Amino acid sequence: MSKADTLSPEQARERAAYLRDEINRHNHLYYVLDQPEIPDAEYDRLMRELQALETRFPELRTPDSPTCRVGSAPLKDFQEVRHVVPMLSLSNVFSEQELADFNRRVEERLGHGGVVYAAEPKFDGLAISLVYEDGVMVRAATRGDGVRGEDVTPNARTIPTVPLKLQGQRWPALLEVRGEVIMSHDGFEALNRQQREHGKKEFVNPRNAAAGSLRQLDSSITAERPLEVYYYGVGEVSPGWLADTHMERLQQLREWGFRINAHVRKVTGLRGCLGYYNEMLDLRDSLPYDIDGVVYKVDSVAEQETLGFISRAPRWAVAHKFPAQEEMTVVEAIDVQVGRTGKLTPVARLRPVFVGGVTVTNATLHNQDEVERKDVRVGDTVIVRRAGDVIPEIVSVVKSRRPKGLQRFRMPERCPVCGARVERIEGEADARCTAGLSCPAQRREAIKHFASRKAMDIEGLGDKLVDALVEKGLVETPADLYELTHEQLAGMPRMGDKSADNLLRALEKSKHTTLARFIYALGIREVGEATARQLALHFDSLESIMTASIDELQEVEDVGPVVAGHIVNFFREERNREVIGRLIEQGVRWEDAAPRQGKQPLAGNTYVITGTLSSMNRNEARDRLQALGAKVTSSVSKKTTAVICGENPGSKYDKARDLGIEILDEQAFLSLIGER
Ligand code: 9MJ
16 A cells, blocks of 8 residues: 555645655756755655655646656756657656556557567666757757757767767758767766866766766866767657668667667567566676666557557656665764774764665765765765665765754764774875774784785685684784684684684695785785785895885885885884794795896796686786796787686687687696796
């Protein structure tokens, strides 16, 4: 039962008035100001609730009800354009059942089953109409309210995927083409990076950025924005030119130079529609742009005409929406986590909310500036976005739902774990706990990093076990790991004799490592895997890295003054030197790096590794080759010296064969690096 079914007529009248005002306000925020305050899913819910009320109490349907129109009046500043053929909106379905109902109505009206549909992705951007006279683009307009839009001709001309002239020899004297203006994820991120660097407001999502960019009074601004268009229909066209089906029409448009999306295709009946929906839902996260659903359009234009329209939407098409990627929820707390290098990260604890296909309970707030910029407070209603595999984010606060008296968030002045002073260096975004490895949180994270796969690769030493070992006081530094006894390990939660044995064996095995891994494992600030490898290649030994000056360190590729400073500070610290000394006493060792001159037998050679090697993993194989002066890359080209192939090699093997490049099996590889 929906809310509309439970209200008395008086309550319904009040609720409808509230919904009308609220929807109109959000319409204005969205269409005119480009500043939406609530996610689309919430807007849709308000709209559907009002529709349900108006269905039950038709007398509530006032002429100014937002259910009677879509969009809102154009901005005053743009010239108004009247659409001779109205720009339709699509009705939405949100479930299989609603889609089945739609398909049944279509079948009933057409008098047959197995209806053929053109299925298309539903781009999440804003609609545009382009008019061509004698093959030349003369006018571009936004949809506006469907009848009156805004003239954005100079802006549209700046978009590379808007043809200024039609391709081919023959086209109708008058052709109006319609499509969706979007911004890709890459474009959106680049734009926001630029906005940040110039101290300007960031856009909340790609659709908003596209709308804000197209509707600029100064088209030179539009020109700098990465806008694109996909086309999906026509408006007013000289008679006699167009094909009889939607799919054929799209092909005509393609030939005239319009970009048609590669995922458009014909499907049959309800099953065909559902198959397409599931396929696109799977693809969604890997597409370089946002889609918020799919659209099915009856393919036959004659059948479209039979079906006709209902108010502003065609009866022959429907949008089948995906689960929303933005939802609203409430911030129940803001916790502060302490990372490996002492960095304090505020994390919002959320009332659980289903968004982007999973239940989300946390969202990172990155740092203090981010919290201040978004002004997120405990008790706030916020919009949460989860797109793809990206960590959930708070997009914005719904200010109109903020209860009175909420406190601004303040970064603590003391570390929430150890109580040490927190410092924030002038010009840096991050606040840090100053206690270093005497802070239990930093110790824990440092040990997890030390043990991780790309560092010492200690198999079986998971995060939970590290937490427990630090908690019990058995491990304070990485060196303590190698002094753990069988009894201590077997006595830990979820551990037994066998797993203790396995872990001791893994610890022993990890002692034989490479200099690059060891440096990376130390967890020096801003020394990632690549920098660690460069350091190991450049210097002969750990000793020379530990005693290098800031200037000497900067001779290494990728090392600037800041990183060099972190390295010097790290090795200057007595505690760190002591831990390193103990690790070496315990037997941690690596092959001496080849001296820089003379002993780099593979210098100048480039290798690619594919498939699974039995004697070592690919990272190790890469380290060994690099230690001998070779370059290791991920793709095969004419410059590749040889491809090293393990079991089940990928397409790189085929490519090497095609290019006639030498292929080495594991035996040949081992003799190359001097193992056999
Ligand atoms: C989008 N937004 O991708 C239509 N749309 O067709 C597609 N919108 C549409 N079609 C008729 N693919 C009205 C709107």
